[in-house]
Amino acid sequence: MEDLPTTLRSALAKNGHDILILDPTDKAYTKQLTSLNRDVVHNPAIIVQPATTRDVCAVVKLAKKHALRVVIAGGRHGHDCLADGALCIDLSRMRKVDVDAYNRTVTVEGGCKLGDMDKACQPFGLAAVTGTNPDTGVVGLSTAGGAGYPSRLYGMAVDNMVGAEVVLA
Secondary structure: OOOHHHHHHHHHHHHOOOOOEEEOOHHHHHHHOOOOOOOOOOOOOOOEOOOOOHHHHHHHHHEEEEEOEEEEOOOOOOOOOOOOOOOOEOOOOOOOOOEOOOOEEEEEEOOOEEHHHHHHHHHHHHOOOOOOOOOHHHHHHOOOOOOOOOOHHHOOOOHHOOOOOOOOO
């Protein structure tokens, strides 16, 4: 049987997915091992970088089929976002931000960071109830509670979430 990176590349390419797949033999792999949590240094078996939710769904299905441990790297603050031997779904290519100024809502992709969201909100005079470090991932911070300067008036980031698109195996 062919090796796992080749198997994944082949299966994903067949269905027209735009997913970068990096393994320890790729030069770009080492550059992707940066985590903002300096206490943890890991080496996932494979790093995949999807561009869309459809791509994420395809990777999750393949991971389930091959019984792989899946970890997520969004803002890269988590202790196991680059866990040893895991298939790491790196959302760094998914950083789109849409601001609906009329409804005062913001829609972000899974790899969006606070700095991305703040920059998109500024022209509309809006600020999100989140943390203060621009390198923190919006999704991880929000689902873990998420406190910031406006929290005393408006609650935690999670209290202000309107919805989420979740990918399940």
